[in-house]
Amino acid sequence: MNKEIIEDVHDLLKYIKPNPEKIKQLLTTMEYRKKVINTSLGLKEKNNYRLIIDTTLTDDEFKDEYPYCFKLVSYLVKDKEFSIIDNWIVVDKNKMKLSKYLNKFNWKSEVPNTLYKGMINELGRNDSTALFDVAKSKSLVISTNMYDFLTSATNTSYRSCYTIDGSHFNGNIAYCQDNFTAIVYTYSKDIKRKIGRIYIYVFPETKTFVISRVYGSFYGAEIKKATKEIQNRLDANGKWNVTFFEYYSDVYSNARPFYSGPLPVFFDAQYTRIFHTKDKLHEADVPFLDFRYSYCLKCGKTTKNGHYGICGKCQEHVVKCNHCTNPVHDSYIVNGRRVCPDCIKEYYKECPHCGELRHKDQLYKTPDTGELWCNNCIDKEYSYCMICNDIHRKDKDHCIGPSSLCPKCWGKYVIPCSECGIPIIDKKDYRMTYILDNKRFCKHCYSQQDGSKVFIAGRFRDIYKRDNKYNIGEHYQVETNIGDIQNITSNAGDEITLTAFDMETELHEFNNRTSF
DSSP, X not given: OOHHHHHHHHHHTGGGOOOHHHHHHHHHHHHHHTHHHHHHXXXXXXXTTEEEEEOOOOHXXXXXXXXHHHHHHHHHHTXXXXXXXXTEEEETTEEEOHHHHHTXXXXXXXXXXXXXXHHHHHHSSOSHHHHHHHTSOOEEEEXXXXXXXXXXXXXXXXXXXXXXXXXXXXXXXXXXXSSSXXXXXXXXXXXXXXXXXXXXXXXXXXXXXXXXXXXXXXXXXXXXXXXXXXXXXXXXTOOOEEEEOOOOGGGEESOBTTSOSOOSOBOOGGGOEEEESSSSOOGGGSOOEEOOOEEOTTTOOEEOOOSTTSOHHHHTTOEEOTTTOOEESSOEEETTEEEOHXXXXXXXXXXXXXXXXXXXXXXXXXXXXXXXXXXXHHHHHEXXXXXXXXXXXXXXXXXXXXXXEOHHHHHHHEEEOXXXXXEEEOOTTOTTOEEETTEEEOHHHHHTSTXXXXXXTTEEEEOEEETTEEEOOEEEEEEEEXXXXXXXXXXXXXXXXXXXXXXXXXXXHHGGGOOO
């Protein structure tokens, strides 16, 4: 039994705590049921049930595999020297990236229509990104490796319902148990990270195989190379034909979407192509796809449940990580959110002051030590200066009312009120600086000065004090006593008697918007 596969699968599903014996049992079942297709495709324990084919191309091979793409590039660059594989072009004796050079062209309008359509047919897309993606160094894998099945859409450059938190993840386990499914995929550097993939259904006894929908970046020449390899292994001398065929419910079973209700397999029936050696494919020649139910990796029961590699009953004990949405069994609670250990390791860190876990984006450098503290600890131990917004320790804090100032701003901008002597801020254009006759006052003392102003009804109004009478020009609204607002209309120069209480009320309402 392949220990590497067992360890990889257990690590993949560790947060749902699968039963190790059930994983071994699934692998044993898979090896037994896929014995015929493994023999036909050359898949065995020694090669980890993987047939790996290098698809790295030279420029000449690219020209043969993607003739329209090569002709399109040649048309745009004219007589310049270039390499699609290495992504360079020589312009005015200088070498630059070919991809950057080609971006300045509108391909649809600047190349002949035959070349443009031919490129789309070869790539399946109409942009330079696909052109250079297909030219990258990659390997092609034909596999019945159990880990490859279970990660058909997990740790990949694409997503589908077969991902580990998807509604049909258990479809991968169902595929492990039938006698005809294999997977074909491409990767670049890490064989555990797929770039594109197809599930294929192989029937060696009739020299027939079916390919389904492509997921991720999987290009025509790569599919052609995979199908050619399978054809050679099933019948190297056969004359192969391909028939586009939309599967219907009479020729497959136990899969959505045609079969309603919870089922692990979702079969992309409308995307299928059948490869065969017959001159004409009759309906009787269409392979019947008898899909299986899934298998719970915790209790070992057969299940129609589509989630997490387990049955519905065992699923009751599984929750999702609020950060990555993967299923978790062991987890941490951070700010009321459940987070898996992997996300804790990658995205979270302990605040050294309080010891609580916090997201790394919610930790801030302290100005004196440079340590990363959480916001709560920063607020407890530090203050924000109301003038410069820098943070400083509270034991060095200076306050004016409820507002904090750092020692630097306190020494630079704070002076005593010219009337009562309390500390006030003396800073040009600062909203709490009250100036009259080149003297600085606190808010209260300023309101008592002859010649001060108050902001009323959208404008600054002059106030002239004579005994206990105030001359206030124009129309404005003033609160003369609690709960009673009256409009006062007067011509400039009229005298209006206000009590001291009235004046204080008025200033209380409006002086918070006074600025000079």
